[in-house]
Amino acid sequence: MRSEPARILMGNQACAEGALAAGCSFYAGYPITPSSEIMETLADRLPREGKVFVQMEDEIGSICAVIGASWAGAKAMTATAGPGLSLMMEGLGYAAFTETPCVIVDVQRAGPATGQATRVGSGDILQVRFGMHGDVCPIALSPGSVQEMYDLTIRAFNLAERYRVPVFLMADEGIGHLRESVFLHKDFTIENRVRDASRPPFGTPEPDGVPPMPVFGDGAELMITGSTHDEKGFRKVDDPEPHRRLVERINRKILDHEADIVEVEERFLDDATVAVVAYGFTGRSALAAVKALRRDGVRAGLVRLKTLWPFPRAALARLDQRVQRVVVPEMNRGQVAMLVRAEMNAEVVSLCQTDGEVIEPEAIAARVREVLP
């Protein structure tokens, strides 16, 4: 099936390989642990492929350069961690409001503030959804293996192009620095924005809510602004209707396509009475925990969230039909558990760990045993 030999790579390297495979042609960034291997790999590889790498003066400059390059026609990305992500917030909201495709990799570390730069965490999940002012609806993916650092980076580029939206790859230090085997395969298709200059670039009633995106030099005489704008790009800073229309459309174009965007992995659910909902590195521990529980006769199942935003509501509704108890282990104070609780009638138990260490399977299994119906 797979013709390429497996390679042993670090998660961050696999992410860089995924970016190259997806056609990434521009990287701007600022060094920060634990993400720097992505930047260092691309600093070497992109120029050799005739593509652009630039180290910017800070993360604000990085995201702004990414947006500028995207409008010049690049498939553009940056990678960072908590403090850098915080600096990028204003630019990320701009990207969402101007419908600029770009990919942001957040290799999460133990926050808040500088926290523990070399230790693991997953404290940025709500930040990428709610950290930008105003209502925007980004896409966020959560890789659970080195293979998924490759696969989901490719998917992130494709979704960014398809929906004209910033896409976050919410990695964590555990996955970013994990070394395991990965197939750098080519079994995927590449999506590209529609560079049609004959239709307005900011939303006539396109059936899917995603307007075409000509780029600089295409002769479209583009007018791009982060102020509220009409479909041609003219600023509309007082009228209620253009504002409402734009805010609704940039949210709806994502929410109306949940079924296309959201991916989850469902394991051992057929006869399950209790389930673990997990993501990122914790998804690995959760799978080990579920297998151990099953060896002991506990009918445990797993839902691993590969997409965090839009939130996988349909998968949780399905799970609600099966189980009475759900355990959500997380390397934060219960960010996703809060959302799961809002979606489910089942009892949702949070397992929080905020010590900069990965959650061990034993801890998850123990919590499941405690809550068994």
Added chain:
Amino acid sequence: MTRALEHWLRVKSSTFCPGCGHGILLGAVVRALDELGVDRKNLLFVSGIGCAAWIPSPHIKADTLHTLHGRAVAYATGAKLFNPKLTTLVVSGDGDLTSIGGNHLIHAARRNLGLTVICANNQIYGMTGGQTASTTPVGALTATAPSGNAWRPFDLVKLVLGAGGRFVARWPVSRPRPLIASIKKGIQSGQFAFIEAISPCPTQFGRRNRVDEVTELYRRMDADCVEAAEADKLSPEERAGKIVIGEFGDV
């Protein structure tokens, strides 16, 4: 603006206040492009937030990228690096480019990427109601310095030269011909070019500092300007309060 240049404009009206220097600067930019015969298809304007950031957007009929407050140069860096064929001009305000965006400005000067950055310096935050800028003269009255600004302003020419910029010029909008010439040279240099255009703000600066007549504001500004060669002949006392204008660096 003359009919012959109207083809550069996307809109026929402007939101600038009467007497604002930004409109004169818009005219100067458009004339420079016209005289150079720049290929409009590969022409990109990038601006930040502020009155000055509206000079290109929406006025100029070309690709325009109106960005965030302070970040125009960083956006332009990304676009120009990815597509070096784009003639890329950043037109924005003093507050935008040199206060909140100061870091991007000095790094762009250091990289010497071929961007032409035109700073419309009205020595104030015009759009937000006349607060102190990093360019406000000592003693000037502002909305946030009601008894006079206590802090020294940047000398933007020295700032950009110090950061490694090689092509730097400063002119008041009251002297459009040398201003246009410097914009043209800056674009043609293919290097990082920084052009400071002193552009009066009658509404937020003039009125608050008791210069109610627009013509008087322009007269005073022009009288304060001395060309670099003349400035060298002045004593330190005579030079105080003067604005040294001209072309600097390797122009």
